Amino acid sequence: MSDLPASAKIVIIGGGIVGASVAYHLGAMGISDVLLLERHQLASGSTWHAAGLVGQLRSNAGVTQLLGYSVALYDRLEAETGLATGWKRNGGLRLACTPERWTEVKRQATTARSFGLEMQLLGPEEAQALWPLMNVEDVIGAAFLPTDGQASPSDIVQALARGARKAGVTIREGVAVTGVRTADGRVAGVETDRGFIACERLVNCAGQWARAVGALAGVNVPLVSVEHQYLITERIAGVTPDLPTLRDPDRLT
Numbered sequence: 492m493s494d495l496p497a498s499a500k501i502v503i504i505g506g507g508i509v510g511a512s513v514a515y516h517l518g519a520m521g522i523s524d525v526l527l528l529e530r531h532q533l534a535s536g537s538t539w540h541a542a543g544l545v546g547q548l549r550s551n552a553g554v555t556q557l558l559g560y561s562v563a564l565y566d567r568l569e570a571e572t573g574l575a576t577g578w579k580r581n582g583g584l585r586l587a588c589t590p591e592r593w594t595e596v597k598r599q600a601t602t603a604r605s606f607g608l609e610m611q612l613l614g615p616e617e618a619q620a621l622w623p624l625m626n627v628e629d630v631i632g633a634a635f636l637p638t639d640g641q642a643s644p645s646d647i648v649q650a651l652a653r654g655a656r657k658a659g660v661t662i663r664e665g666v667a668v669t670g671v672r673t674a675d676g677r678v679a680g681v682e683t684d685r686g687f688i689a690c691e692r693l694v695n696c697a698g699q700w701a702r703a704v705g706a707l708a709g710v711n712v713p714l715v716s717v718e719h720q721y722l723i724t725e726r727i728a729g730v731t732p733d734l735p736t737l738r739d740p741d742r743l744t
């Protein structure tokens with residue numbers, strides 16, 4: 492308990508990319524009486540498994556704007572913190588193999604441009620020039636966002652955490668939150684496996700465990716975990732690290 496503060500204005504539960512980002516941004520806002528608690532190690536949850544693709548285009552305009560902000564942040568984070576993030580702007584390709592998808596992609600391009608994103612609509616041959624191994628027989632068109640990219644999620648977490656620490660935020664690993672104490676309908680503090688910590692506000696950044704953490708305070712977090720597959724292949728000739736990321740939603744089977 493000795494190195495844990497007895498209180499903090501804000502306690503963040505979870506040291507994945509979301510918790511680290513909240514800590515970083517609170518620090519950047521000049522709010523330093525912040526304590527992040529991670530029960531294992533930073534980035535040991537879902538963040539550890541992520542491929543690190545940063546695709547900005549979403550059907551939801553607000554999320555598209557947020558992802559545009561992420562790209563701007565990743566552009567400067569390494570220089571700002573001195574920690575490598577693995578960030579590269581290799582661009583993102585999204586294929587359309589049905590007329591309906593092509594209509595959707597063109598609509599998304601209009602949305603993207605209205606947010607200042609430079610989204611290009613390409614014919615099959617132009618798309619193949621960017622991804623030469625691709626079979627374009629049934630491709631109608633593709634959207635290309637040159638500012639999309641890829642990063643190392645664990646490294647981004649470490650960089651955000653360093654930025655947060657520089658701003659005075661306290662981060663403690665190996666501390667599990669086991670309960671939430673409330674008084675007069677407000678959060679009064681958290682119980683941990685290392686003792687009680689008083690706080691005024693609590694930020695639930697526990698990822699797929701957010702439902703369990705919410706339940707500690709009697710809050711229903713409507714969240715269900717789903718499986719997410721990924722394949723790791725042997726080296727494939729012609730697949731190089733600078734290829735754009737490729738999304739092919741119509742040919743998943």
Ligand SMILES: Cc1cc2nc3c(=O)[nH]c(=O)nc-3n(C[C@H](O)[C@H](O)[C@H](O)COP(=O)(O)OP(=O)(O)OC[C@H]3O[C@@H](n4cnc5c(N)ncnc54)[C@H](O)[C@@H]3O)c2cc1C
Pocket residue numbers: 504505506507508509510528529530531532533534535536537538539540541542543544545666667668669696697698699700704719720721
């Ligand atoms: C295979 C795979 C590939 C993916 N690829 C991408 C991708 O390319 N691009 C993309 O944007 N997203 C991708 N994702 C999604 C991405 O990984 C998640 O959206 C993101 O990592 C969630 O971050 P988080 O901080 O919310 O959760 P997490 O990283 O899971 O962090 C939550 C943390 O809370 C901690 N915690 C839980 N309970 C407690 C407690 N009681 N006390 C203290 N700590 C607690 C956990 O230990 C954990 O470290 C992928 C996911 C998977 C599984």
